[in-house]
Amino acid sequence: MQVEFTEFVLGRSHALLRFAYLLTADRHLAEDLTQEALVRAHRRWSGIVGAEGPEPYVRKAILRQYLSWRRRRSFTERPVADLPDALPGTIAEDAAGRVVEADAMWSLLSALPRSQRAVMVLRYYEDLPDAEIARLLNCSTSTVRVHAFHALNKLRAALAVRRVAPAPGGHT
Known part of the structure; x- marks a missing residue:
């Protein structure tokens, strides 16, 4: 054993x-x-x-x-390390852009309620079907779909706001 x-x-x-x-x-x-x-x-x-x-x-x-x-955590702020200075060339700039995008997505995911975040992780990172997610969360498949629907709407809305908002230090 x-x-x-x-x-x-x-x-x-x-x-x-x-x-x-x-x-x-x-x-x-x-x-x-x-x-x-x-x-x-x-x-x-x-x-x-x-x-x-x-x-x-x-x-x-x-x-x-x-x-x-x-x-449940009592705070929502999380420290983030500064990004390294970009090396000259497009590869480093592309890599830095991917890091910024991934960090933004983590921030958006961490802002979701726990159940919605769990559904997103189980569905898109673990690639589980709704029935299996429902079994793990001890809820119905329709509840899983509702959590996914609300989470995706929140993520889409937050991404739309980010696209519209000017970059810090940028000109409008």
Whole structure:
């Protein structure tokens, strides 16, 4: 039993940590969620290996920890490292543009309510169908679609505002 659990952790911990990071956008919190989920899995290892398997169980434990009220953060500001000076040439400028776009998308995702963000991560990063998302969130598939609909509308509206707003320090 211990050998199987160790092999599972060694083989799947990176994917589980990635999943937790996509939900939280915080490496330390993602590590905490993953560790807590693995501790829970270890306690019930013999029961979860034979059922649906350990990975769905651990992912669901991570998701539940993320969605729980106990984990709600009291602040919304997050420090961001300064972008490095761009190297001359279009490759560096393109890379810097991609970093800025990715940072903007993370900011928009982190502004979504927890349930909507969970649906977006499960649907677009984990590529799960609505029925599986509904099972993980313990809700109906129509609730999943409603969360996705509202999240996409918020993201589209925020992106439209960003496109219209002048760049900081730019001229109107």
